[in-house]
Amino acid sequence: MKPANAPAREGLEVRNLSCSREDRQLFSDLDFSLKPGMALQIEGPNGSGKTTLLRILCGLRLADEGSIYWNSLDTLEHRSEYLAELAYIGHNHGVKGELTPLENLRVARALGGGQGGLGEDEALEKVGLFGFEDVPSRTLSAGQRRRVALARLLINPVPLWILDEPFTAIDIQGQSQIEAMITHHVLDGGMAVLTSHHPLDLSADHLSSVNLAS
Amino acid sequence: MTNSLLAAFVVILRRDLTLALRTRSEIANPLLFFVIVISLFPLAVSPEPKVLQTLAPGVIWVAALLATMLSLDSIFRSDFEDGALEQMLLSPHSTSILVLAKVLAHWLVTGVPLILLSPLLGVLLNLPTEAMPALLATLALGTPVLSLVGAIGVALTVGLRRGGVLLSLLVLPLYIPVLIFASNAIATAGAGLEIRGQLYFLAALLALALTLSPFATAAALRISLR
Numbered sequence A: 001m002k003p004a005n006a007p008a009r010e011g012l013e014v015r016n017l018s019c020s021r022e023d024r025q026l027f028s029d030l031d032f033s034l035k036p037g038m039a040l041q042i043e044g045p046n047g048s049g050k051t052t053l054l055r056i057l058c059g060l061r062l063a064d065e066g067s068i069y070w071n072s073l074d075t076l077e078h079r080s081e082y083l084a085e086l087a088y089i090g091h092n093h094g095v096k097g098e099l100t101p102l103e104n105l106r107v108a109r110a111l112g113g114g115q116g117g118l119g120e121d122e123a124l125e126k127v128g129l130f131g132f133e134d135v136p137s138r139t140l141s142a143g144q145r146r147r148v149a150l151a152r153l154l155i156n157p158v159p160l161w162i163l164d165e166p167f168t169a170i171d172i173q174g175q176s177q178i179e180a181m182i183t184h185h186v187l188d189g190g191m192a193v194l195t196s197h198h199p200l201d202l203s204a205d206h207l208s209s210v211n212l213a214s
Numbered sequence B: 001m002t003n004s005l006l007a008a009f010v011v012i013l014r015r016d017l018t019l020a021l022r023t024r025s026e027i028a029n030p031l032l033f034f035v036i037v038i039s040l041f042p043l044a045v046s047p048e049p050k051v052l053q054t055l056a057p058g059v060i061w062v063a064a065l066l067a068t069m070l071s072l073d074s075i076f077r078s079d080f081e082d083g084a085l086e087q088m089l090l091s092p093h094s095t096s097i098l099v100l101a102k103v104l105a106h107w108l109v110t111g112v113p114l115i116l117l118s119p120l121l122g123v124l125l126n127l128p129t130e131a132m133p134a135l136l137a138t139l140a141l142g143t144p145v146l147s148l149v150g151a152i153g154v155a156l157t158v159g160l161r162r163g164g165v166l167l168s169l170l171v172l173p174l175y176i177p178v179l180i181f182a183s184n185a186i187a188t189a190g191a192g193l194e195i196r197g198q199l200y201f202l203a204a205l206l207a208l209a210l211t212l213s214p215f216a217t218a219a220a221l222r223i224s225l226r
Helices: A050-057 A079-083 A101-111 A120-126 A142-155 A172-187 B002-022 B025-044 B049-075 B077-082 B084-089 B095-124 B129-157 B164-190 B196-225
Strands: A012-021 A024-034 A038-043 A065-070 A086-089 A160-164 A191-195 A207-211
Touching: A012 A050, A024 A038, A024 A050, A024 A065, A024 A207, A038 A050, A038 A172, A050 A160, A050 A191, A086 A142, A101 A120, A101 A142, A101 B002, A101 B084, A120 A142, A142 A172, A160 A172, A172 A191, B002 B025, B002 B095, B025 B049, B025 B095, B049 B077, B049 B095, B049 B129, B049 B164, B077 B084, B084 B095, B084 B196, B095 B129, B095 B196, B129 B164, B129 B196, B164 B196
Parallel strands: A038 A191, A038 A207, A086 A160, A160 A191
Antiparallel strands: A012 A024, A012 A065
C-alpha cells in the first residue's frame, strides 16, 4: 500500500517500532500511520505499553528500534519542528497547583508552538471552567485540573494531539464536551492519538486503531 | 522565534518566582539555615573576636554552600512530579534557555537573600570592615555558580527515588574550587591585601558555568525523563 522507502508526505508515520522494559517486550515491529483528519485509538490491556508508546511518539523516550516520521521527516533529526506541531497531555498533566488556571494557561501559551488560538478565558469557558479562572488550581477537583490541561489544546492550535487517557476523572457531561473537542479537531483536518477505553463518535474513515495486545 | 524565546524565558522566570513566593518555605528554609549555622558558631567555638575573625570567611562560605545545597532539589522536583517538566521539554523552544530561566529564578530566591544578609552575619562574626566588599563580591560571583552547577546534579538525580545523597556526592566536589577561592579572597582582603586574582578566578568559573551548565542540565533532564 505504501511505497517502501518514502514516508507519508503528510502526517505521522511509525515504522518498525520496538520497545522493551526490564526484559519484557512491550511491542515490536509496530507500523502505523496517521493522516490529517484521522484519529488513532491505541488499545490494549493495562501494562501493555500504551503510555510508553505515547511517550515514544512525542520523543520523551527513545524506542529500542524503529523510526517515527512527521511530514516525511525523521522526528529525531527535526525535533524542534516536530515539537512545534504537537501537544501532549500525559497522565501527569503538569497543571501547577499553586498557580491559577489562568496563570497555568499563560505559561502553556509561552511554551507552546502554535499561534493564534483562543484566548485563555475563552479556552477555560470551552472546557467548562467559567468562574474558576482565578482560584488556585490545587483547590480544584482532579477532573477540573484535567480540564485545565485540556484547555491547553485550545490556546496553542497544533495539528497533532497526543492524549493519554484524556477522559480520566472527568464527569459524563465533561466527557462529551472533550469528545466534541477531539471530534471537531479531527474533522477540521487535525490528528489525534489517544489511549482511552471511551469510544469516540467518529465514522470509520476518520478513526483507526492499534492494538498492543496482539 | 527569538522574540518568542525571550517571552518564554520571561514567563518561566516569572512563573518560578510566583511559585516560590506562594510556597514561602522555599525561600525561608535555606536562609534560616544560613543564619542559624552562623549564629551558633560564636556560642559553640568562642566569642573571642580574634578567633571569630579568622573563622568568619570559612564559616560564612560553608554555611552558604550548604544552604544552597539544601534548596537545590526544589529547582526541578515538583515540576518533575506533576509533569510540568515534560511540558517544558516538549516545548519547541530551546530547553537550555528555559533551564537558564529556572536557575536564574532559583538564584534570585536563594542566592540573593544570602548576599543581602551576609554583611550582618559578617558583623556578628567580627569580620573586619575591609573584608566586607570582598564578602559581597565573592558571594555575588560564587552563588550563581552554585545554582548553575547544582542544577546539573539535580537534573541527573531527579528521577531517582532517593537522590539526595547522590546529589551531594555529585555536586560537592564541583563546589570545592568556589569555596577555596572565595574564603581565601575574604581572608586575604581582611589582611589588607590584593584579591583581584581570586575574584578573576571566580568570575571565570561563573562564565564557564553560565555557558556550559544549561546544556548539561538540559541533556541530563532528557535522560532523567526517559
